[in-house]
Every structure is written in C-alpha cells, then in structure tokens.
Amino acid sequence: MSQYDLNEIIQKIKEKSPFDFKEEHRGKARALRVIVSKLYYSLNYEQEPQATREKITQLLLYHGQFSREEIDETFKASSRETMDYSIEFLKQHPELARSEARKSKEFRDEEGEEMEKPIETKYIFPHYT
Numbered sequence: 865m866s867q868y869d870l871n872e873i874i875q876k877i878k879e880k881s882p883f884d885f886k887e888e889h890r891g892k893a894r895a896l897r898v899i900v901s902k903l904y905y906s907l908n909y910e911q912e913p914q915a916t917r918e919k920i921t922q923l924l925l926y927h928g929q930f931s932r933e934e935i936d937e938t939f940k941a942s943s944r945e946t947m948d949y950s951i952e953f954l955k956q957h958p959e960l961a962r963s964e965a966r967k968s969k970e971f972r973d974e975e976g977e978e979m980e981k982p983i984e985t986k987y988i989f990p991h992y993t
Contacts, residue, residue: 870902877927893938896930900938901989912952913986945983953984 868876868883876883883899885891900920909916917939924930954961960982 868898868902870906873899873902877923880927882929892930893934896924896934896938897941897989898992899924900935900942901992904987904989905991909987911950913950913984915952917987939987942987942989943985944988946986947981947983948986949984950986957982 873883875881883895885895903920903923904916907916907919921932921935921939924935925932949957949960949964954964
C-alpha cells in the first residue's frame with residue numbers, strides 16, 4: 865500500500881476507484897492506516913486535529929471502500945490524549961485560552977485560580993514514504 869503517494873490517493877478518491885491491498889482483513893486495515901496517515905499529515909492536523917479527522921472521514925466515505933467504523937477504528941488506534949492544545953481546541957474552550965494567556969510572562973505577577981484542565985485528543989500516525 866505504501867506504493868501510493870498522496871496524489872494517487874487523492875485521484876483514487878476523486879474517481880472512486882478502489883485501493884488495492886493483499887489479504888482481505890489485515891491488508892485492508894493496513895491500507896486504510898496508510899491512506900489516513902498520508903491524508904492527515906497533508907492537512908492542517910496540528911491546528912485542527914478534529915476538523916482534519918472529519919474531513920478525512922467524509923472523503924473516505926465519499927470514496928466508498930471503507931466504512932465509518934473502519935475509519936473510526938483507525939483514528940482510535942492512533943489517538944493520544946494531551947494537554948498540548950491546538951488552536952481548534954482553544955477556540956472551543958475560551959476559558960482555557962484565557963487561563964493559558966494568564967500564565968504567559970506578561971501576566972506572571974497576577975494570581976489566577978487554577979482550573980482543572982481538559983484533555984484534548986490528537987492523532988499520531990506512522991509516517992509513510
């Protein structure tokens with residue numbers, strides 16, 4: 865599967881032509897992981913991990929070879945919890961953004977109340993060449 869480059873993946877999605885893989889179950893899961901990884905790293909994943917996930921899910925559902933469950937499982941297997949927040953997450957949690965801003969050196973002298981920090985889910989996929 866890693867023989868596909870990003871342009872070939874995009875072309876196959878546009879044309880709805882099937883991806884080739886060996887072995888029905890394991891080969892399909894590996895092919896999907898490679899496809900998702902290449903698409904994920906080509907998009908704005910650092911700033912918008914959830915929007916990137918949704919965009920990839922929609923592209924692959926449009927293509928039609930993989931189910932939502934297979935796609936979700938691929939993302940779930942590569943998910944990581946973190947407090948290293950993306951812009952997308954901070955926009956969804958403005959109180960957290962304010963709290964993070966208060967910790968910057970400009971506001972160091974101010975005492976801020978410590979809040980319980982939420983956890984963001986990001987995705988880490990292997991890099992395929």
